[in-house]
Amino acid sequence: MSLPLDGITVIALEQAVAAPLATRNLADLGARVIKVERVDGGDLARGYDHVVHGTGAHFVWLNRGKESIAVDVKSPAGRSVVRRLIDGADVFVQNLAPGAVERLGLGAHELRVDHPELVVVNLSGYGTGGPMELRKAYDLLIQAEAGLISITGTPETPVKTGIPTADIASGVTASQAVIAALLRRWRTGEGATIEVSMLEATVEWMGHSLYTQLHTGTQPPRMGLSHSSIAPxxxxxxxxxxxxxxxxxxxxxxxxxxxxxxxxxxxxxxxxxxxxxxxxxxxxxxxxxxxxxxxxxxxxxxxxxxxxxxxxxxxxRLEQVADHPQLQARDRWRTIRIENATVEALLPPATFADIEAPMGDVPALGQHTHTLLSESGLDADVVDELIAAGIAIQAEAFHPTSPR
Missing domain, CATH: 3.30.1540.10 (formyl-coa transferase, domain 3)
Known part of the structure; x- marks a missing residue:
């Protein structure tokens, strides 16, 4: 049986957590995800830490099954490469700073003039328009603006959640929207321009607490491990x-x-x-x-x-979760490759009866640059010139050797 998104190509001009989670979800469903990274270090999440055999924990979590091309999108030649890749793709996902893709000539309107069937996802902190459109938006800041911190913690101390909830909410929302847009395109041939706001995705997750406020005028209290509406x-x-x-x-x-x-x-x-x-x-x-x-x-x-x-x-504790008997009994762990090692990773939580998620490698920075430059239609000598000039970089050999 084929994977649900076999044959779908996604170009991702992404960094950090939200957009990479969205595209990793698509890769897990069989899409080909091509990750466009900066030549000066790549995705920011590569450098958050180096705890997974020299690779960042966030990056390993969010980027399996993708191909990495490292090009300087600020250069005309680099932008041309990205545009060539998008021209052959089904989906384009980006979470750069507001207005950045438009300045690069990669805005949704410009792309879809030539390719009306393209699905474009713009993921930002606060969405287009409004007084906060250009504000920087990190997970902690969105948790605060969405009211999540105000209801999390103990009566004495508000806290953020221990995971990047705002990033996850918006990433999951974005991947869900892509699948819906592809389903509509299959029926009608029509693409889509989709906007996902981290603030709005997180406020949606506020759920019953927000409705309690709306209909009682009372802020639900911080309850620690307790629940404001249920006892014991x-x-x-x-x-x-x-x-x-x-x-x-x-x-x-x-x-x-x-x-x-x-x-x-x-x-x-x-x-x-x-x-x-x-x-x-x-x-x-x-x-x-x-x-x-x-x-x-x-x-x-x-x-x-x-x-x-x-x-x-x-x-x-997390050491107990890593060896959780339920996960072990259901055989949920698989071995994947990263740049310097092999590590264990969890299968996606949605289990198909007839197929299994591919669980591909986590790419090194620019691991697929040469191949993708060639696929974009450039001659071999042009590819070599771009790499020699530093407009694109190709990773060294990918040789994982160490177990977890």
Missing amino acids: YDVFPTRDGEMLIGIQSDRGWRTLVTEVLGIPQLADDPRFVTNVQRVRNRAECDALVAAQTASWRTDELDTKLSTAGIPAAQIK
Whole structure:
């Protein structure tokens, strides 16, 4: 069986996280993704750190299965190469600074005059127009502007999320939009110009918290590991650690107190009989639950909760996630190549019954430059001249040798 996006070519003038995540999602579905990088170091994420055998962790996460061409897009010859590549592509994705692609002659309007079937995605911090259009936009800043930080953390301390949520929200939105545009093009022959704003993607993810504000006029409080609308929903002590328990229904409350904690008298206690009452009396409710969970070892309590069908989880460290028994049992890890090593990477979370994502290599900077310059229609002597002049660079041999 073929991969869903076999035959689709994506040109990505991208850096950092949001756009690279979008195009990596497309590569995982079988698209050919050609990543255009700067000659002076390439994608910024290559240099965030060097923790994965000399390669940045962000870059390894976001760039498998892509081809890298390194050209100076500020030079006429470099721009010409990128335009040639786009002319033969189905999708063009970019997340440069606002107005940058237009100054390069690679704006959506100009590209689609000649290729109306092209799908163009412009991913930016705040979108076109409005007072913040030209503002710099990093994940932390967008989390702040979208209200995410205001509801994250403890009552005393707001915090950002531990992952780049704004980048991920916009990257996922962008890849979803590309697939929808390609589906429409298959039906009608019509391309698309798509704009994805990191702010708007993140505000969309604010979900029920935003609707609570809109319809009550009240800012949802920061709850730490708890939940503003559900109780008990928090971390509770055990004899040797702690356990997360989340009761979603009144039936679940009854099961928890009767079958697990051994305090059946609380099942019909008017203070706790409904979720509304439990939230209203959260402190008492949580204290009564904690008094019981503290008498169990974590593994014992985990088993009892699971057997009773109560939603619960242990708070795992990343070293435990790397060896998570569920991921191991479902055979979710694969070996991929990076510039200096082979490493393990997770399969994409969407599992097709008949095919598996290709899980291609993470490219070295300019690894495919020579090949792609030739594919763009340039003569061999012109290709050599561009590389000799530093307008394009070709990576050295790609020889991964080390295991994770």
